Amino acid sequence: MNICIIVFSPSGHTLQAAEMIKAAMEEQAMQVQLLNITGQKEVFKNNNLRGFLLENVNRHDVLCVGGPVYAGHLEGNARKVIKTLPDPDEHWGKLAIPFITYGGLHSSVSLQEAGALFHAGRRINIMGVKMASFHSLSQNLLPYKINEGKPGSEEEIVAREMARRLKQLSSQCKWDDVRRSFGYASLLHKVVLKFLDQDYFHGKYRTVRANPEVCNGCGICQKFCPVNLIEIVGQKAVRVDNGSYCLLCAECYHHCPRNAVVHDFVEQKITKKLNDEKDKYHEIPQSAVYPIVSL
Structure with a gap:
């Protein structure tokens, strides 16, 4: 099974999570491409995200897209990646796994948003992943920072569980979309963030x-x-x-x-x-x- 992981990681912690996921998948004998769009001049200076993806994304069966949570939402550039993807075909896989990292207070509606975007692009959400990570804006807090050292050993366990499940799913020829399971945010968060964006x-x-x-x-x-x-x-x-x-x-x-x-x-x-x-x-x-x- 071939996997492509696309990640946007402003502070480096989503990239750490992506690298954990990649390593766990490779332990299961999967072929994994990790594509980091952070700071890519073609994407941001030349405003050519679609061209960058078309040129750099290898053929795959499963597509993972990861980004951080900002103000309760999946960060806008990660959302843009999912929106920009070509339709599934022989090169672009129809199976999707969104993953998010967040600073430990709440991941809110972010995973649900990612799942909805994949579904709108005719992809099947076969699972979703959230990982707690260091809250990079908590560096000035006293007496301690939020989730310092994360993603860490607990998140490595989550990455291995994700890879184990994917190995099991790889033998199937029919898959259910599980995006409903991503709707774990409180009703208050769902209502407020429906109207208030980042x-x-x-x-x-x-x-x-x-x-x-x-x-x-x-x-x-x-x-x-x-x-x-x-x-x-x-x-x-x-x-x-x-x-x-x-x-x-x-x-x-x-x-x-x-x-x-x-x-x-x-x-x-x-x-x-x-x-x-x-x-x-x-x-x-x-x-x-x-x-x-x-x-």
């Missing part, structure tokens, strides 16, 4: 910039921006308009050695919010393969 929560904070009086043009922020929004012009980091939008992932903010990046979302909003919420609510189980099978 931009509602994040839009007014997309003003991330480098302070020109502090920036020395080292280029580190440019290196870490997952959507290629930063260029060095006149030895200063500047935002460019390439058709993408700032994710507020804060990779530029956390990696800048001179603290030159001004990030209102981190400094004014999210740190306090996470500090208030980090002990209140965690999904159980944090990481799982869906549908959940009782032993």
